[in-house]
Amino acid sequence: MCTFLFPIFAAQNFRQVPTKFSKETYLYWYELMQLIRQFELKAEEKYKMAGKIRGFFHAYVGQEALAAGCMTATRQEDPFITAYRDHGWALAKGVTPNACMAELYGKATGAAKGKGGSMHFFGVKEYFFGGHGIVGAQIGTGAGLAFAEQYKGTDNVVLCFFGDGAARQGILHETFNMAMLWKLPVVFICENNNYAMGTSVERTSNVVDIYKLADAYEMPADMVDGMDPETVHDAVARAVKRAREKGGPTLLEMKTYRYKGHSISDPQKYRRKEELDEYKTKDPITFVTKAILDNKFATQEELDAIDARINEVVEESVRFAEESPWPDDSELLKDVYADENYQFIVD
């Protein structure tokens, strides 16, 4: 179980501060981003070196500032939904590293009982509505989550994430239109990492500024530096405020970058190493580290201690996953219907 050293969610008023962030916020960002990164690197190692993890594996490394900024700009009860690049989001919402690693291993103790795998992390009690594998689908279902919040009369706001590639699916347009028509409480966040597998954004459309797609529906929209948790936080906080106050949806295009290939098997011939190196100079963890040290929020030794603790948490998740049992074979026909007496075809 990973409990953060700096549980900022206890301090309900940090959100009111628009640009000046507290020590706790920075340290939370640092911790969360390190957790995501160390988790991903460890999992990738277990995939490549040990063959313990199979199937598609899409790492979140490089995009952590989004998770950081979005978390501090929302409440726990605000539902999140995303695509298959979902490990970082599950961890951010509080699905435990143990449950996440066990899911990658396909173990019964995983976040989806070993049934989902890398692409389908779920943590509904943490308000994480999953990892979805069909590109673009969750743009619509995310709006559906928001429809339900509106229907139930809550003031929760849905954060709905999708890639730059997903922005070219038709469902985006149908959803944007209805979300605006019905003023659904949802923030659409396009994680523009400039590539959909091997296809760069400018090869997919005449409109390379994805935030402009909102214009056709008169939806408020913004382009945001997604490598900077402060900017992410501010933009999301504004959009969330609008949605909470019944002002409807917003589209935020966040410029970010994935350090790894599309998935583990991607040889990445479509991009230059310099491009990657350039983005690494804007690394969000480096950025937050500097802010922490400059402001004397913590010493390097204290940060090292956090790193060591995260390392232990991640190692523990591996131990947990390795020691956990496989799902029982009888799980094959479980969780298919809510109806427990359903008669399956068994020849």
Place this chain on the structure above:
Amino acid sequence: MRTILFREALREAMSEEMRKDEKVFLMGEEVAEYNGAYKVSQGMLAEFGPKRVIDTPIAELGFTAIAVGAAQNGLRPIVEYMTWNFAVLALDQILNTASKMLAMSGGQVGCPIVFRGANGSAGQLGAQHSTAFESLYANIPGLKVISVSNPYDAKGLLKSAIIDNDPVVFMESEVMYGEKGEVPEETYYIPIGKADIKRPGKDVTIVSFNKMMKVALGAAEELAKEGIEAEVIDLRTIRPLDWYTILESVKKTNRLVIVEEQWPFASVSSEITYRIQKEGFDYLDAPIRRITSADAPMHYAPNLVAAYLPDVPRTVKLVKEVMYLKK
């Protein structure tokens, strides 16, 4: 004979037809600059240029519609889906437009198009990347459905699909693209709608298609060790269904087992079973039996994948059951 990879056989089929006919072109996600998500179209952009090997955005419904429209207006598109799971977004165009165009227009305008891509499960990919769609598409009048198991059949049938004047759904498999098989240098076509006896036998008929042919042939191999001679039929084309070949075999063996990766309800085996009991009732010495995928989405965990899919031991056991053998 030379051996080439499955993906090379598919590529040769497309390239040969594209050299012959200017109207044939290839469209899909990552087919051009990336050389294909599974490298089927490697080098085709270099040979044919961006006019005929076209990268699309991730927009299955849209690019399928464009291809279907192009087919109605005189071109002969090949549409590649990264996998058939994603073609579900385009099902509207395939089912509601392409398959019905000739009928709706009273024969004025048809739709000569090939929809192709990887189908079925490919390891631990979870529920949304593992569906086998043959029976779903085979349900649709107006379409032809092909599902291949080896490079030779893949090339010959894809060439026939491209020159066919009807919309053809062509199913491959991610896990077979890297397999090798004998493919002659000379041009050949395999007719659509002809099953193929991959292994002759007299005791029992096993019918299968696509990568489940491995299970069927593997089971036949095991059975042979015990002196049981299974005849293994590769359907190759699902629609139209070559039930004559199955019936002829059953007349000889009097027993039929079907192995497929479909879900069981209204599957390919359901259709075969109906046809053979109707046309060959007097020849059957045992109920027709089948092994399908489990009646569930495929889960991620390796043991649940194994439990989901047909395998050799279960096929061997089932064959023995229809032969009323102990053990």
